[in-house]
Structures are given as structure tokens and as C-alpha cells.
Amino acid sequence: MHQDVKEILFTEEQIQKRVREMGAQITADYAGKTILLCGILKGAVVFYTDLARQIQVPVKFDFMSCSSYGSSATSSGAVTIRKDMDNDVAGKDILIVEDIIDTGITLSYLVPYLKDRGANSVKLATLLSKPSRRQVDIHVDYNGFEIPDAFVVGYGLDYDSSYRNLPYIGILKEEIYTK
Numbered sequence: 001m002h003q004d005v006k007e008i009l010f011t012e013e014q015i016q017k018r019v020r021e022m023g024a025q026i027t028a029d030y031a032g033k034t035i036l037l038c039g040i041l042k043g044a045v046v047f048y049t050d051l052a053r054q055i056q057v058p059v060k061f062d063f064m065s066c067s068s069y070g071s072s073a074t075s076s077g078a079v080t081i082r083k084d085m086d087n088d089v090a091g092k093d094i095l096i097v098e099d100i101i102d103t104g105i106t107l108s109y110l111v112p113y114l115k116d117r118g119a120n121s122v123k124l125a126t127l128l129s130k131p132s133r134r135q136v137d138i139h140v141d142y143n144g145f146e147i148p149d150a151f152v153v154g155y156g157l158d159y160d161s162s163y164r165n166l167p168y169i170g171i172l173k174e175e176i177y178t179k
């Protein structure tokens with residue numbers, strides 16, 4: 001275990017098992033369709049590549065990059081798009097892939113944004129969700145794990161751009177982000 005991690009919340013094996021289950025559910029739900037899989041950079045990348053390989057219907061890859069002003073605790077709710085999808089979304093079945101849903105502010109902006117551009121359907125898959133932190137109600141179609149309000153890193157999630165490559169999800173020691 002990394003020295004900056006206090007506790008492992010989900011091991012590599014637990015994550016892979018859950019990702020296989022989610023892929024099987026998505027495969028069943030999208031039978032006969034092609035999914036435009038929209039990953040939200042950068043945190044979702046690790047989950048995205050694992051999930052995509054567990055989906056057995058045709059998938060096209062695309063990505064968006066967003067930012068919300070202020071920290072998520074103080075966010076005004078203003079979300080900006082740094083990089084939009086490359087594909088035309090009209091008529092497509094879009095599955096947004098996130099690593100974590102916290103306040104819900106990012107998704108409360110993105111889902112209507114894609115629907116307004118004529119997507120046939122917009123659904124949401126996230127590996128982690130912190131329901132106790134929600135400021136706006138978000139419908140999550142595929143949820144890997146619900147977690148308490150602790151700061152987690154690994155499997156794509158960072159603190160100050162580090163720890164994204166840890167193969168598990170762990171709680172970061174408080175002294176790392178309070179010093």
C-alpha cells in the first residue's frame with residue numbers, strides 16, 4: 001500500500017469484479033444498439049478503459065473535459081467545457097463515464113447539455129458516488145460503489161495530479177492535504 005494512503009476502500013479485485021458486473025448490465029440494456037461512450041477527463045480514464053472492455057455491444061470512444069469554478073465544496077455551479085466531444089451527438093445513445101459523483105454539479109450541467117443537442121439517450125455510469133455530498137439530484141443509471149464523505153485516490157482519482165495510477169481506491173491520509 002502507498003505510504004500516503006490510510007486505508008484501502010476497494011482492492012483491485014473488488015473493483016474488477018464490480019466493473020465486470022456493470023459491463024454485463026450495460027451489455028444487456030443496450031442490446032442491438034451502439035454506445036457512444038463519453039469519458040470525462042481525466043479521472044474517469046482508468047475506469048473507462050476497463051469498463052469499455054467489459055461491454056459486448058459496439059462502442060465508440062469519445063471524451064470531454066470540464067471544469068467547475070472553485071473547489072467542489074464552494075462551487076458556484078458554473079461548469080465550463082474545456083474539450084467537447086468529437087462526435088456529432090444527434091441521435092446517438094450516449095453513456096457518460098465518470099469516476100466519482102460528488103456534489104452532482106458537473107453532471108447536472110452535462111446531461112441537459114447533451115440532451116439539448118439531440119442525443120437519443122443520455123445515461124450515466126460512475127464508479128463511485130458520495131450521496132451525502134449531493135447538492136443537486138442526479139439520476140445515476142450505473143453506480144459502482146457508494147462511499148462515505150472521505151477523500152479517496154487511486155484508479156484514476158488524484159490529489160494534486162498524483163496517485164491516479166494506484167490500482168486500488170484508498171483513503172488519503174489527512175496530513176497529505178492539510179499540510
Ligand SMILES: O=P(O)(O)OC[C@H]1O[C@H](OP(=O)(O)OP(=O)(O)O)[C@H](O)[C@@H]1O
Binds near residue numbers: 099106
Ligand atoms: O459531482 P461534482 O461535485 O461536480 O464532482 C465530480 C467531478 O469532479 C471530478 O473531476 P475533477 O474536477 O477532480 O477533474 P479530474 O477528473 O481531471 O481529476 C470528477 O471526475 C467529476 O468530473
Ligand SMILES: Nc1nc2[nH]cnc2c(=O)[nH]1
Binds near residue numbers: 072100101102157158
Ligand atoms: N480524487 C478525488 N476527487 C474527488 N472529487 C470529489 N470527491 C473526490 C475524492 O474523494 N477524491
